[in-house]
Amino acid sequence: MRADLIHPERHPADGGTPWSREDFEARLRERGRAYHIHHPYNRMLSEGRATPEQVRGWVANRYYYQIAIPIKDAAVLSNCPDPAVRRGWVQRILDHDGFEIGGVRDAGGIEAWLRLAEAVGLAREEVQDLRHVVPGVRFAVDAYVNFARRAPWQEAVCSSLTELFAPEIHRQRLATWPGHYPWIDAEGLAYFRNRLGQARRDVEQGLQVTLDHFSTRALQERALEILQFKLDILWSLSDALATRYGVAA
Numbered sequence: 212m213r214a215d216l217i218h219p220e221r222h223p224a225d226g227g228t229p230w231s232r233e234d235f236e237a238r239l240r241e242r243g244r245a246y247h248i249h250h251p252y253n254r255m256l257s258e259g260r261a262t263p264e265q266v267r268g269w270v271a272n273r274y275y276y277q278i279a280i281p282i283k284d285a286a287v288l289s290n291c292p293d294p295a296v297r298r299g300w301v302q303r304i305l306d307h308d309g310f311e312i313g314g315v316r317d318a319g320g321i322e323a324w325l326r327l328a329e330a331v332g333l334a335r336e337e338v339q340d341l342r343h344v345v346p347g348v349r350f351a352v353d354a355y356v357n358f359a360r361r362a363p364w365q366e367a368v369c370s371s372l373t374e375l376f377a378p379e380i381h382r383q384r385l386a387t388w389p390g391h392y393p394w395i396d397a398e399g400l401a402y403f404r405n406r407l408g409q410a411r412r413d414v415e416q417g418l419q420v421t422l423d424h425f426s427t428r429a430l431q432e433r434a435l436e437i438l439q440f441k442l443d444i445l446w447s448l449s450d451a452l453a454t455r456y457g458v459a460a
């Protein structure tokens with residue numbers, strides 16, 4: 212992990228005039244230009260140039276990210292002393308792990324991802340035992356979880372803000388995959404549909420915490436670095452997939 216991400220004291224205490232909330236948010240959103248939606252592996256997937264093996268490789272490897280997310284969110288909770296923030300944040304764990312409360316049952320995002328895996332022709336067992344997960348994906352995802360464990364909780368919250376850009380990539384899959392990949396059972400795409408609403412709610416909370424906490428110019432610049440670190444994690448994950456499965460020109 213980059214030393215400056217775990218040692219905030221290496222940044223100057225006063226980096227100048229703080230940006231307004233609107234300006235700061237606009238700068239965070241502007242980082243979407245480096246989102247993995249622009250990675251060649253994702254472009255291949257969304258433009259219909261992926262083989263079944265390349266689709267399956269992506270789904271099986273992304274499962275490792277899916278199962279890491281609630282562990283990451285539990286790390287945020289464990290570092291956060293504010294019950295009001297925890298009350299909102301705990302919902303993320305339920306979103307992914309599912310729940311059964313008062314007769315209401317939701318199978319959760321990990322189960323939805325396994326259904327996606329089956330829809331693309333993978334057996335649950337070969338996804339759950341992680342046999343397809345390549346080292347670069349493991350390292351990238353583990354870096355995210357480790358950052359959330361060790362950083363102040365507000366920084367871990369900030370690192371989740373790639374979710375600002377996630378609804379667009381989910382919408383892109385919903386719009387393009389059925390036409391390009393008719394061999395995938397459309398029911399398997401439910402994960403992406405479910406995330407549209409969940410990500411919007413997540414982003415509201417994550418953005419609130421970030422805009423409140425990173426209030427000096429030096430902190431705001433640090434927030435941008437943290438977001439870039441997370442963008443790099445997702446980009447590296449796709450790089451590792453491209454190395455393993457190739458990218459069609």
Ligand SMILES: O=C(O)c1cc(C(=O)O)c2c(n1)C(=O)C(=O)c1cc(C(=O)O)[nH]c1-2
Nearest residue numbers: 280370371372373374376377380381406445
């Ligand atoms: O499919 C994607 O491209 C994508 C990206 C991201 C992201 O930007 O981190 C998330 C998700 N999906 C996702 O489904 C999800 O639940 C999620 C949680 C988080 C997070 O950092 O807490 N990111 C993402």
